[in-house]
Amino acid sequence: MIKEIAQGLGLTLRHFFKKNVTLQYPKEMRNFHPRFRGAVGMVRDQETGKERCVGCGLCAAVCPSNCLTVVPGTDDVGLRNAKIYLYDMGRCVFCGMCVEVCPELALVMTHEFELSVYDRSQLILDAGAMLRLSDREKERTGESIEEPGFPAVTDAPSTFLKHNQLDPRIQRGKFQSHQPALGTLPYGYPMKYEEYLKKIREGKPLVQGTLPPNFQEIQNKYLPEDSRVPMPKFVENQADTAAEVRIKHMTVGDINKVESHKYYDEDGQGSKKRVELGKGEWADKK
Amino acid sequence: MFSLALFDVVNATEARVNAPEEPVIWFLQTFVTLFIIMNVVMVIMAYQTWAERKVMALAQQRFGPMRTGPIGLLQPIADAVKLLNKEYIVPRDADKTLFFFAPIIAFIPALAAFAVIPWGDATGEGLFGGWIRPIIANLNMGILYLLALSSIGVYGIVMSGYTSGNKYATLGSIRSSAQVVSYELTMGLGLMGTLIMAGSLNLNDVVIAQQNTMWYIIPQFFGFIVYAISGIAETNRNPFDLPEAESELVAGYHLEYGAMHFGMVYLGEYINMNVIAATVATLYLGGWAAPASFLEFIPGPIWLFLKFAFFLFIYYWIRVTLPRFRYDQLMGFCWKVLFPIALANVAITAVFKYLGITFGWWG
Numbered sequence: 135m136i137k138e139i140a141q142g143l144g145l146t147l148r149h150f151f152k153k154n155v156t157l158q159y160p161k162e163m164r165n166f167h168p169r170f171r172g173a174v175g176m177v178r179d180q181e182t183g184k185e186r187c188v189g190c191g192l193c194a195a196v197c198p199s200n201c202l203t204v205v206p207g208t209d210d211v212g213l214r215n216a217k218i219y220l221y222d223m224g225r226c227v228f229c230g231m232c233v234e235v236c237p238e239l240a241l242v243m244t245h246e247f248e249l250s251v252y253d254r255s256q257l258i259l260d261a262g263a264m265l266r267l268s269d270r271e272k273e274r275t276g277e278s279i280e281e282p283g284f285p286a287v288t289d290a291p292s293t294f295l296k297h298n299q300l301d302p303r304i305q306r307g308k309f310q311s312h313q314p315a316l317g318t319l320p321y322g323y324p325m326k327y328e329e330y331l332k333k334i335r336e337g338k339p340l341v342q343g344t345l346p347p348n349f350q351e352i353q354n355k356y357l358p359e360d361s362r363v364p365m366p367k368f369v370e371n372q373a374d375t376a377a378e379v380r381i382k383h384m385t386v387g388d389i390n391k392v393e394s395h396k397y398y399d400e401d402g403q404g405s406k407k408r409v410e411l412g413k414g415e416w417a418d419k420k
Numbered sequence: 421m422f423s424l425a426l427f428d429v430v431n432a433t434e435a436r437v438n439a440p441e442e443p444v445i446w447f448l449q450t451f452v453t454l455f456i457i458m459n460v461v462m463v464i465m466a467y468q469t470w471a472e473r474k475v476m477a478l479a480q481q482r483f484g485p486m487r488t489g490p491i492g493l494l495q496p497i498a499d500a501v502k503l504l505n506k507e508y509i510v511p512r513d514a515d516k517t518l519f520f521f522a523p524i525i526a527f528i529p530a531l532a533a534f535a536v537i538p539w540g541d542a543t544g545e546g547l548f549g550g551w552i553r554p555i556i557a558n559l560n561m562g563i564l565y566l567l568a569l570s571s572i573g574v575y576g577i578v579m580s581g582y583t584s585g586n587k588y589a590t591l592g593s594i595r596s597s598a599q600v601v602s603y604e605l606t607m608g609l610g611l612m613g614t615l616i617m618a619g620s621l622n623l624n625d626v627v628i629a630q631q632n633t634m635w636y637i638i639p640q641f642f643g644f645i646v647y648a649i650s651g652i653a654e655t656n657r658n659p660f661d662l663p664e665a666e667s668e669l670v671a672g673y674h675l676e677y678g679a680m681h682f683g684m685v686y687l688g689e690y691i692n693m694n695v696i697a698a699t700v701a702t703l704y705l706g707g708w709a710a711p712a713s714f715l716e717f718i719p720g721p722i723w724l725f726l727k728f729a730f731f732l733f734i735y736y737w738i739r740v741t742l743p744r745f746r747y748d749q750l751m752g753f754c755w756k757v758l759f760p761i762a763l764a765n766v767a768i769t770a771v772f773k774y775l776g777i778t779f780g781w782w783g
Contacts, residue, residue: 146479146741156482
C-alpha cells in the first residue's frame with residue numbers, strides 16, 4: 135500500500151511540472167477545425183455584391199428546429215429574392231442542414247460561437263445581419279468564404295495547428311482556425327476570386343499546393359507541357375504499366391497458355407474428371 | 421498585579437526572558453510582537469487558500485485562479501469580500517447563542533497556538549531593543565499548551581454540528597470529533613520522541629537541542645510520520661476529511677453556516693494546518709535554524725516560513741493525490757497502526773536515552 139501511495143504521489147508531482155493543457159480563453163483562442171459549425175451566415179455573390187439567396191425556402195423546409203422564415207419576393211432588378219429572411223439563433227441547433235441543402239450555395243457555417251446577447255430579441259437575425267456575419271469572417275481571414283459546401287468550406291487540410299503552435303504574431307480576433315500548417319496551403323483551399331480568374335485565363339492549374347500522385351498524373355495530361363508538375367520517378371508510368379498488365383492477362387496465345395488445369399487434375403483426365411458422390415473423404419463426414 | 425502574576429507564570433526561570441523590570445513595558449512589548457506575528461499568520465492563512473488552489477491546479481495541469489489579480493493573487497481578498505457580503509442565516513431549530521459562537525471557538529484556539537512558536541532565538545533580545553520579540557510567550561510548557569488548545573478546538577466542531585439543528589450536521593460533527601480525539605492521542609505520542617530527546621517542553625530549547633545534534637526528523641522518522649498523519653487527520657483534511665466531505669455530506673458539520681461564520685470555520689481549518697506545519701517545522705525540521713552555518717545570513721523567521729511552507733506543500737500534495745478514507749478504515753488506521761508505532765517509538769527513544777545517559781554517550 136505504501137508503494138502505491140508513493141507511486142501516486144510521484145505521478146502528481148510529475149504532472150505538477152508538465153505544461154498546462156488549459157487555454158486562458160479571453161486571451162487565447164482555441165483553434166477550431168475548418169468544419170466547425172458556428173452561426174449560419176450568408177454569402178455575397180462575388181460580382182454583384184448582393185446575397186445569393188433566391189428565396190426558395192429549402193432551408194426553412196429542412197430546418198429541424200423551425201428557426202428559418204423565408205418569404206420570396208422580387209429584386210429591384212427583377213431577379214427572385216427573399217423578401218423576408220429571418221434566422222432565429224435562439225432556436226438554431228447548428229446542425230448545418232440548411233447549408234447542405236441550399237441550391238445556390240448561399241449559406242455557410244461561420245465560426246462565430248460568441249453569441250451572447252443581453253436581450254433575446256437580438257438573437258433573431260435578418261439577411262443583412264447574416265451577411266455581416268460572413269463579412270466579418272472574411273475580414274478576419276482576409277479571404278472570403280468562397281465556393282462553400284457542407285460541411286466544410288473546403289477539403290479539410292491534413293493537418294491543422296493546435297493553439298500553442300500558432301504563429302505568435304496572431305492576435306485575438308483574427309480568425310485562427312483557417313491557418314494552415316506553416317508552408318503550403320492545403321488541397322482545394324479557397325482562393326481569392328481574382329486569383330481564380332487569373333489562373334483560368336493563363337491556363338494555370340487551379341489546385342493549389344500539391345496533389346496526391348495519382349491525381350497529379352491525371353492533371354498533368356490536361357495541362358500544357360510547360361506547366362506540368364514534375365512527378366517523382368516511381369510514379370511516372372503507373373497508368374501505362376497498369377494497362378500492360380491488364381492486356382497481358384487478357385490474351386490467350388502460345389506464349390501465355392492457361393495451364394492452371396494442370397494443378398488441379400491429379401488423374402490427368404482433364405475435363406472428363408467428375409466428382410463421384412458417395413466416395414472420397416467428404417462422403418464419410420457426417 | 422495581574423501582570424505580575426502573568427510574569428511569574430510565563431517566566432519560570434530567570435534566564436528565559438530578557439525582560440525589563442517594569443511589567444507594563446514587558447506587556448506592551450509582548451502586545452506589539454503579538455500584533456505583528458498574528459497579522460503575519462493571518463495573511464499566510466489567507467494566502468494558503470490561494471496557494472492550495474494553485475498547487476492543486478498545477479498538479480492537475482491546469483492553472484487555478486488566474487483572473488483575479490496577476491496570477492490570481494487577489495483571490496483570497498475576493499473570497500473575503502464575497503463572504504462578508506453574504507446573508508447570515510440561523511436555522512429555525514438552532515440554538516442561537518451557541519450557533520453563533522461555535523465557529524469562533526473552532527477558530528480562536530488554533531490562532532492562539534501561535535503564541536508559543538519561536539520565530540527566532542528566544543533567548544536573544546528582539547528587534548528594536550526588545551519591542552519585536554522572536555516569540556510571543558516563551559512558555560516552559562509550550563507543547564502542552566499547543567496540545568491543550570487543539571483539544572479545545574474539538575468543542576468548536578461538536579458545537580457547530582450539534583447546534584445546527586440538522587441531523588446530518590450532527591452526525592458529521594460526532595464522527596469528526598471521534599476522529600479528532602483519537603488522532604490527538606497519536607499526535608501527542610508522536611511528539612514525545614522529540615521531547616524525550618530534547619529534554620524539555622519549551623519549543624525554543626527543542627530548536628537549540630536540534631542545532632547541537634541533528635534535526636530530529638532523522639532519528640525520529642517514525643515519530644514524524646505518525647505526527648504528520650495525525651496532523652492531517654486532526655485538521656480534517658483529505659484523505660481524512662469524511663466528516664466534511666465536500667461531495668458526500670455536503671460539507672458535513674459546518675453546512676448550515678453562511679457568510680463569515682463559514683469563513684471562520686474554513687479559515688480555522690487552514691489555521692489548524694498552519695499550527696501543525698509550524699510544530700513540525702519546529703520540532704522535526706529545526707525551527708528557525710539554518711541547515712548549514714554558511715546559510716545563516718537568511719534570518720530565522722524566513723527559515724521557519726520556508727520549512728512550514730514545505731510542509732504545507734506536502735499537505736496539498738497529499739490532498740491532490742489520495743482518495744478519502746472510509747470512516748471505519750480511518751479509525752482502524754489510528755488505533756491499529758499509528759498507535760502501536762507511536763508507542764514503540766516512545767519506548768525505544770526512552771530506552772536509548774536512558775542507556776545513553778548511563779553509559780555516557782548521550783551528549
